[in-house]
Amino acid sequence: MTTIAFLGPAGTFAEAALRTLPISDNAELIAAGSTPAALDMARHGQVDYALVPIESSVEGSVPLTLDGLATGSPLVIVDEAVQQVSFALMARPGVELADITRIAAHPHAQAQVRSWLAANVPGAQVIDAHSNGAAAAGLAEGTYDAAIGAAIAAQIYGLQILADAIEDTADAMTRFVLVTRPGTLPAPTGADKTTLTLFIHQDTPGALLSILTEFAVRGVNLTRIESRPTRKSLGDYSFSIDIEGHIADARVSEALMGLHRICLDVRFLGSYPRHDGKAPVLRTGVTDVDFAEAQTWLDHVKENS
């Protein structure tokens, strides 16, 4: 049976996201205590896959995931899921809004429901929790009066929902990636993404411009770029990048080889189907057919010159 770790505890958005992927249907889903823990379980073969958050439309990239994939023994992304992040205010059965004086919430969640709390429970104290699931679990144990988190947690912990969709920003989204040990590169679908970590030579002022030019000259579009510290010194960065396309696409292959030549290191973190199935809009001259024709032409020229 397929086993998949996710960023637990049960009832977080990670579990909800995981359940949108067909692979979860007959799989055993295992809540991990943290993102590094989930990644380690996949690395050490304790599970087949791990699902971890990589970026949020509200909070930005998830450093623990970026750094966890960029270092250590290799893991590759084989799928992604995007989950709308909607917050509910939950309490134990019988508790009413007027009774609430102490609310537990992860700081990210707090940031997203600030306006609603100010308007509806202005006097309540808000207490930091280490995850949305932990807030719900603590609430079930009686530590506070209410908790903020994914509505799915109410079912899991036997809570009632006092108010739903209380977030200030509608349509907040979190993107999760499904990672595994290398060996099962997904086939290209025509609507793929590739994730990379690029380590540059230090003190090279134009390094990022060079990187972007390697992509641009082959018509490869970026969809995400994050700088991350390398932990060596202040101002020494690596770049976590998502591009449109699959490593099997000629334009992506050639760009990757170009990056390999100018970077200190290129870490390939997987090619996988886009969750939205959106095919890239390619400029003239960069399809696989264009690359193949150029190779045929070059071979012909070389043989006949």
Add this chain to the structure above:
Amino acid sequence: MTTIAFLGPAGTFAEAALRTLPISDNAELIAAGSTPAALDMARHGQVDYALVPIESSVEGSVPLTLDGLATGSPLVIVDEAVQQVSFALMARPGVELADITRIAAHPHAQAQVRSWLAANVPGAQVIDAHSNGAAAAGLAEGTYDAAIGAAIAAQIYGLQILADAIEDTADAMTRFVLVTRPGTLPAPTGADKTTLTLFIHQDTPGALLSILTEFAVRGVNLTRIESRPTRKSLGDYSFSIDIEGHIADARVSEALMGLHRICLDVRFLGSYPRHDGKAPVLRTGVTDVDFAEAQTWLDHVKENS
């Protein structure tokens, strides 16, 4: 009397960093409960300045600071300080290493002392604290046996240091910025930095390449670039950027105007002296003298053609 808020509580690295700035000498230093709280105090005139962390060589950028400066009423950076981040294991007087079973530490701190703890107190439970200062404060109150944090906290809370410099990565640094309400742009020193937030037009694949080209063509070097979500939708980013030079430098002025023309919005977050006093290495043709000569030449050509 000058008042300066810093990311408290007392005894954090923020306070240590602040005390390296001359402006702190005769100022009243006020511990704020969080980065947003410190920024708000400066915004609302409750303090003259606020000192907040902006990036760490280990953890990367500090989203709360980047986002806090990028939105809301304007604040500008007028100085920076870099603080070596070194961790001490502290306990109440009389407690010895062998007695320790519960240690409080901020998760970032935990990540940086993991090897030392595994080797020296393998059996101890490590408990999350919300800041290094909070761990020390809680320790003073008797909540745990030990706490990890800046050595300065030992003095403040009457603790003893059981082990110093226990971090796994030597020379970990955190950079702090001193912000204030606009109106006191520091004079150029020849070794300055400028901080910007750039909002790009969505769905513009080459936008980042265009931004970097605006800088490169005027010989302006970047020292930091971070993408941040705009909270509008997944994949919609702004860029937080530090460049070498002062807004009063001609090459910086022209680059800023170029960015203003191609970006949705450019938010100027201050020009200020570099903490290390390191002057930029400029390529030929981009000094203020070069810009002035080009203007003189153009004026001459226009009048005489």
Add this chain to the structure above:
Amino acid sequence: MTTIAFLGPAGTFAEAALRTLPISDNAELIAAGSTPAALDMARHGQVDYALVPIESSVEGSVPLTLDGLATGSPLVIVDEAVQQVSFALMARPGVELADITRIAAHPHAQAQVRSWLAANVPGAQVIDAHSNGAAAAGLAEGTYDAAIGAAIAAQIYGLQILADAIEDTADAMTRFVLVTRPGTLPAPTGADKTTLTLFIHQDTPGALLSILTEFAVRGVNLTRIESRPTRKSLGDYSFSIDIEGHIADARVSEALMGLHRICLDVRFLGSYPRHDGKAPVLRTGVTDVDFAEAQTWLDHVKENS
């Protein structure tokens, strides 16, 4: 009375082109013996203007003009004219096609009528002449049986036209420029061109790429680029360039100053209305209004930071 020299003798395409410019209406038109001679007459004040060919859609740029403008005391272009180049076969009255055994033509003209001659007068000897006008003049003097050139020459020299429009390439065009001593920069019309000669620092592999980037980053389009030897050593080039826009346009001004900073020398050769009145298609952010708004924004930021 205005005096204008043109590349003579009478009856060349230069004269036909000059007569399309309103300035020629009440002017004295003076045939010069060569392009350098015409330029020298303008330089020394013997004439007010000189009209010389700068490029041909068939033969390419005219080195004598490019080099003549790039060196020596300054001359600037104030207008341009484009003349369709159509060739006639002319003979003295009474001579018929069957009688022709020796035909005079400038080598450029020969190249353009080769097919017609092969089909219609296959046995005739073709003799080099130094200009189309010279061929007609020599014909009038009886040196050969026929001449090839502009039909206008038939009137001037009392010749008959045996065949008209005999050129192999229809719509061949030559562009002429009207030059004068500096001092009368034409006003911008919104559909202007600017001509430059750029001298680069030798042994700078990326110099041309840098030049093109200075234009591209300000949205300035090139309509012509020619490399010319500097006469110093093989492989040492200058670039003769036409761009869309007027030196009074902000994007052009800023690009010129950028070039002045990176080039060994920039020679401004005039801003003048395009013969076809075609306004440039500008990308977002590079109109004069955009530049003015960016300056206003920068001034505001500087004063309020």
Add this chain to the structure above:
Amino acid sequence: MTTIAFLGPAGTFAEAALRTLPISDNAELIAAGSTPAALDMARHGQVDYALVPIESSVEGSVPLTLDGLATGSPLVIVDEAVQQVSFALMARPGVELADITRIAAHPHAQAQVRSWLAANVPGAQVIDAHSNGAAAAGLAEGTYDAAIGAAIAAQIYGLQILADAIEDTADAMTRFVLVTRPGTLPAPTGADKTTLTLFIHQDTPGALLSILTEFAVRGVNLTRIESRPTRKSLGDYSFSIDIEGHIADARVSEALMGLHRICLDVRFLGSYPRHDGKAPVLRTGVTDVDFAEAQTWLDHVKENS
């Protein structure tokens, strides 16, 4: 026996250049009447090779050669020769400087000896000749008193040299190329050049910038670039380009394929050893070893992901 046509008549710099190439040692050298004639002889198999001038440090590119190679059935360059261009004033035996009233010279030659003539034979009339060799031949026939050209012509036509090295610009050079029908691509030597003609899609403002970027991103340096009209319409250009490197070099191969994808047409005109044996200075990451390593890395990643 190898047969080689050159731009005649005998006694021109072309012959002198040809004699510097080892291939000429036991070959039959045949003077052609013009550059197109020499190229046609090679095209039609009347000779094995043709040597034609391609650029001059004084006059610039030679349009007849550029256009002759860019169109028609394929010819490729297999070698090059650079000849110092030095002019002698020649006369029939017994004629002295004071006797000279009429001097024949090609206009290019006239341009290069103008100062000497003005100082030494100020009153003489200068007559246009169609080549330096033709001037010497005509002199031998008694048409004028003196001729200007390569000193080699004096031997060939039985003339005496009245003054040698009379050129105004010392070290003027002309570069010649040896062309042949395709089929004998010279082996790479490590110090090679490749010549191309690039036809771009019309009305593409950034086309030249794109072309230069294709080269730059693979570390390929240009040594010559000429725009040439395509004869279709004014402002429609092709580009004649020399680059450092051989088509067998990986960086050149990849750049050529890149150009093939973005250009209307790429015409390969040969890879051949540089006359000066100067190896290119390559930036990091673009040697054949770098390309091979990148391919190995990519293959490894693809197989193991």
